[in-house]
Amino acid sequence: MLTRLASLLVLVAAWQAAALEAGSRLLPAPMAVLRFIAQEAERGDLAHNVGATLLRVAIAFAIAMVLGVILGVALGRSKAADLTLDTPLLVLLNTPALVITVLAYVWVGLTEAAAILAVVLNKLPNVAVIVREGARNLDPQLDEMARAYRLDRRTWIRDVLIPQLQPYMVTAARSGLSLAWKIVLVVELLGRPDGVGFAINYYFVQSTDVAAIIGYSLVFMAVMIGIDVLLLQRLEAHVRRWR
């Protein structure tokens, strides 16, 4: 913890020194960024934009997780599904986020649904691939036990399948969350009238206000790290409690 704090202080000090040396509004000092954050918060724009982005992240994240887990289990359990879907998955996995986003806007229109769809399509293959790994590694002995005891489907899913997938799902969630918010920003920049991505683009095009750009990214980063620490890491600890 102490090392972490020290490294953070060194980072801020270096930033301050560089800003002083440059003396330019293109490299604002930490205080200038803080000032911007305070002003933006007072205007209400900060909360509105961060809120809009968070909502998009949450919806896209939830959809991608649910579909990704289902797809991943199907891929891991069925050889036919895996062979059929492996190539499309590989294509999707290697299509740049920007291309998916532009195509979604072109084909669906400049709507909220297109924005969410773009994020889901970007994140889904990641979740599916990670969960597929989990579904391939299910304990065959427990599977035999489940069959010998004729466990019904619901019990099998709840007691045998999900607990074995949980570590993979948490990994997918944690890596997926940071991926999702980065993509949401691009999606907003390209075609939404609000959100952090929109705001960053606005300050860039209008006035090249670097303090605003750094300010927004800092605030949003803090929110996402907060979610990771307060929610996902606790979830992970909860999932591993029986070990």
Place this chain on the structure above:
Amino acid sequence: MSAAGAEPVLRVRIDSKWYRPRRAEPVEAVRNLAFGVGAGEIVCLIGPSGAGKTTTLRILLGLDAEFEGQVSGADQASIVFQEPRLLPWRSVEHNVRLGLPRARRGRDLDGLFAQLGLTAWRGSYPKALSLGMQRRVALARALADGPRVLVLDEPFVSLDDAAAAGLRGLVVDTVDRTGMSVLMVTHNVGEAIGIADRLLLVSRRPASLVAAVPLDRPRPARDRTWADATRAALAAQHPDIIAL
């Protein structure tokens, strides 16, 4: 004790069972192995390791359908595997209740937990328990729904003598109390002679039945001398299966 002559509750007939690995020679694991287990009878399947005993159990439990032959009565059987095979992420209580079909899963199991000495551990996770206790939990799971046949696959290996004897006692008690039947695979001849009503001796691969040996002496009367004599007689007759 022996229920020979009565209609068996479990009947197994395996004409042949082949393993056909993709890049290796096919192996015949079982050939002409047929036997039945009567009500209230304890039958022990004995044979060299790698002889296809576990294969036989997997077939009769319906875990392996690729064989020629027929099995009946296995739908009322429940199994204790060689490893406990408990769900480590569920409590002891939850694991035991998985032995019940969902409709009956909420039923009162206080008696079962008490009888197996597990009452204090109901809320624990399996990892907190010793191997012997985990085996007890696996046994409780198998007994939860009152099966007509209990199938045991080397359930007492790598336990110390006291733990193994305790667990064996629990199985025999249940048989005496409820008339349940037991089919047990083991390579521990002494153990089999101690509790079985009938021994089934199985040959090396492909496993087939070499002999069925009834042991008529009542279990409480089986002392050391009798056990040693029985074992010596068996070893003389079947030296390739039973060592002294």
